[in-house]
């Protein structure tokens with residue numbers, strides 16, 4: 001959703017290949033979950049200058065207290081500059097650097113800031129190709145009845161032939177390791 005997103009890296013790109021990280025980066029967090037603050041802490045600990053911008057009024061508000069305080073401590077230790085309640089409006093190229101336009105969510109006031117790289121965390125979108133192909137062949141049309149995941153197993157009859165297809169974890173929507181494991185556990189118990 002960010003104008004100029006093709007000029008940005010995602011947290012997956014950034015942590016997957018740390019050597020490509022520049023000396024002066026802006027990390028934008030639009031989810032309030034682990035990915036952006038963990039990337040910021042990691043990159044700042046490697047000696048880079050990091051500006052952390054978030055939509056939320058605090059750092060990692062979706063996370064439990066012991067996680068958010070760990071990130072806040074790491075940010076303080078490595079002098080991460082924090083700017084809260086701002087959204088990233090656009091990114092453009094300027095003299096080999098990246099010009100980011102930020103908007104304060106309460107006042108609407110805009111400000112511009114320039115960095116070597118912009119790293120964006122906006123969650124993920126599932127890659128559905130394989131699921132869509134298998135769905136046509138499955139006996140349940142790829143649908144998981146939520147009610148059938150709760151209670152003692154087995155809650156329902158298995159189809160005598162063919163296979164069932166279920167989606168779990170981030171293949172449903174961008175969430176966490178815990179959500180993916182709970183989905184898998186519930187599904188496994190019913191089989």
Ligand SMILES: Cc1cc2nc3c(=O)[nH]c(=O)nc-3n(C[C@H](O)[C@H](O)[C@H](O)COP(=O)(O)OP(=O)(O)OC[C@H]3O[C@@H](n4cnc5c(N)ncnc54)[C@H](O)[C@@H]3O)c2cc1C
Pocket residue numbers: 011012015034035036038039130168169170171174175176177178180
């Ligand atoms: C930087 C970062 C930090 C994070 N920190 C945390 C954290 O601290 N705690 C937390 O709970 N969550 C965290 N998350 C989120 C967490 O990583 C995901 O929610 C979780 O990994 C989802 O698990 P999953 O098994 O559904 O999918 P994935 O972990 O994405 O696993 C899917 C696997 O399927 C493989 N695959 C895809 N297509 C095919 C195919 N066609 N054939 C074969 N294999 C295929 C992929 O290569 C991948 O290995 C973080 C995410 C990021 C990016």
